[in-house]
Amino acid sequence: xxxxxxxxxxxxxxxxxxxxxxxxxxxxxxxxxxxxxxxxxxxxxxxxxxxxxxxxxxxxxxxxxxxxxxxxxxxxxxxxxxxxxxxxxxxxxxxxxxxxxxxxxxxxxxxxxxxxxxxxxxxxxxxxxxxxxxxxxxxxxxxxxxxxxxxxxxxxxxxxxxxxxxxxxxxxxxxxxxxxxxxxxxxxxxxxxxxxxxxxxxxxxxxxxxxxxxxxxxxxxxxxxxxxxxxxxxxxxxxxxxxxxxxxxxxxxxxxx
Amino acid sequence: xxxxxxxxxxxxxxxxxxxxxxxxxxxxxxxxxxxxxxxxxxxxxxxxxxxxxxxxxxxxxxxxxxxxxxxxxxxxxxxxxxxxxxxxxxxxxxxxxxxxxxxxxxxxxxxxxxxxxxxxxxxxxxxxxxxxxxxxxxxxxxxxxxxxxxxxxxxxxxxxxxxxxxxxxxxxx
Numbered sequence: 001x002x003x004x005x006x007x008x009x010x011x012x013x014x015x016x017x018x019x020x021x022x023x024x025x026x027x028x029x030x031x032x033x034x035x036x037x038x039x040x041x042x043x044x045x046x047x048x049x050x051x052x053x054x055x056x057x058x059x060x061x062x063x064x065x066x067x068x069x070x071x072x073x074x075x076x077x078x079x080x081x082x083x084x085x086x087x088x089x090x091x092x093x094x095x096x097x098x099x100x101x102x103x104x105x106x107x108x109x110x111x112x113x114x115x116x117x118x119x120x121x122x123x124x125x126x127x128x129x130x131x132x133x134x135x136x137x138x139x140x141x142x143x144x145x146x147x148x149x150x151x152x153x154x155x156x157x158x159x160x161x162x163x164x165x166x167x168x169x170x171x172x173x174x175x176x177x178x179x180x181x182x183x184x185x186x187x188x189x190x191x192x193x194x195x196x197x198x199x200x201x202x203x204x205x206x207x208x209x210x211x212x213x214x215x216x217x218x219x220x221x222x223x224x225x226x227x228x229x230x231x232x233x234x235x236x237x238x239x240x241x242x243x244x245x246x247x248x249x250x251x252x253x254x255x256x257x
Numbered sequence: 258x259x260x261x262x263x264x265x266x267x268x269x270x271x272x273x274x275x276x277x278x279x280x281x282x283x284x285x286x287x288x289x290x291x292x293x294x295x296x297x298x299x300x301x302x303x304x305x306x307x308x309x310x311x312x313x314x315x316x317x318x319x320x321x322x323x324x325x326x327x328x329x330x331x332x333x334x335x336x337x338x339x340x341x342x343x344x345x346x347x348x349x350x351x352x353x354x355x356x357x358x359x360x361x362x363x364x365x366x367x368x369x370x371x372x373x374x375x376x377x378x379x380x381x382x383x384x385x386x387x388x389x390x391x392x393x394x395x396x397x398x399x400x401x402x403x404x405x406x407x408x409x410x411x412x413x414x415x416x417x418x419x420x421x422x423x424x425x426x427x428x429x430x
Contacts, residue, residue, distance in 0.1 A: 032358055032359045033317065033318070033358070033359060034317070034356070034357060034358045035315050035316050035317025035318070035322075035356075035357045036315065036316055036317070037313065037314070037315045037355070037356060038313060038314050038315075040313055041313060041354060041356070042353070042354045042393070043354040043355060043356040043363060043365075044356060045356045045357075045358050045363070050356060050358075050363055050370075052354075052365075052370070052391055054391040054392040054393050055392055055393075056392070057391070057392070059390070059391055061370070063358060063361075063363075066358060066359055066360075066361045066372070067361060067372050067374075067384045067385050068385060069363070069370060069372065069385065069387060071387070071390060221311075222313065222314060224314060224315075224316055226316055229316075229338060231314055231316055231321060233311065233312075233313065233314045233323070234311060235311060236308065236309070236311050237308045237311050237323070238308075238311070238314060238321070238323055238341075240321075240335065240338050240341065242338070252338040252339045253335070253337070253338055253339045253340050253341045254341070255308060255333065255341055255343065256308075257307050257308050257309055257311070
């Protein structure tokens with residue numbers, strides 16, 4: 001009997017500790033799952049770090065201790081910085097006149113790799129191993145001050161990450177955010193709808209336009225493609241599409257004011 | 258009285274009136290709009306407000322999040338993709354961005370980085386705040402160049418800017 005008691009005691013203590021320090025245990029039992037934001041985001045979490053871009057700087061916060069972020073670096077990048085995207089150990093940062101690529105091989109110290117400037121316009125970026133896709137959008141009467149007069153989808157060859165090469169320019173209407181889903185590229189082209197491109201042919205840098213999808217005369221601003229679903233940010237809410245066939249989004253639920 | 262007299266008296270009265278104005282300068286400019294500490298506390302709101310000024314989006318598992326620009330975050334249950342249901346609204350003044358890890362939601366409240374415990378999404382609470390850690394919002398100068406009413410931090414947090422007629426403005430951008 002005594003033997004069993006001594007065996008049970010540490011187990012009992014562990015259970016008690018679990019129950020008592022709930023707050024602290026929250027963090028360690030927390031699987032630390034992150035979610036996914038859109039291409040217009042200024043915040044992105046990669047492993048134990050939160051990366052933020054404000055109008056001029058890239059700031060890295062160590063969030064190993066979830067509730068106690070610690071700023072570990074703050075780097076000036078340029079002016080009118082707007083968006084941040086992660087692919088592998090790289091950050092792609094969009095601004096009003098350039099796309100910047102930073103390495104986060106050393107996650108607490110992002111290091112500049114390359115940049116590609118373009119004519120003045122607003123631009124989010126998404127990328128895969130072969131290409132970076134950037135939409136550039138110019139000022140409209142009642143939208144944010146982007147300046148310039150170009151509206152397009154730019155494709156950069158990033159096989160050599162240090163020398164991004166502009167290889168394609170596709171004219172667009174009023175393009176905002178974009179999303180990559182395997183061999184499909186979705187571009188939110190304002191009131192012209194959600195445009196769908198096939199990018200399965202990696203030797204052809206030009207995305208193959210398939211079609212546009214529109215929902216009740218609304219404006220598409222951004223989209224997130226994840227686990228068979230596409231979530232679109234609209235002018236007054238959101239729509240969810242089934243993309244089990246990525247070329248044929250099927251509208252499911254929505255909340256539009 | 259002679260015409261000259263009338264003229265002199267009128268001119269004199271005019272001068273007197275304009276002298277009393279003491280040469281006040283009135284010009285259209287910007288003025289900061291302040292909020293009290295209470296106004297900007299993080300808390301759940303009920304009843305749930307509709308999505309009006311639809312902001313950035315975020316998905317994690319069965320929950321979808323959409324920013325209500327400058328006001329907070331809508332939390333939506335999307336376990337049934339055909340029927341999204343609004344579950345909560347977390348009021349965060351100045352919100353534009355969000356990201357989530359574990360039970361913690363990272364959001365900006367103007368230029369503060371705020372961490373919110375969302376383990377119970379209808380009873381969210383702020384667990385950490387790093388004040389003025391980035392520059393997402395201009396809290397010291399107005400959106401456009403020109404005269405503006407100088408920022409007085411003792412009056413609270415600057416939450417937006419409004420255009421108004423300023424009298425003898427001391428600041429210029």
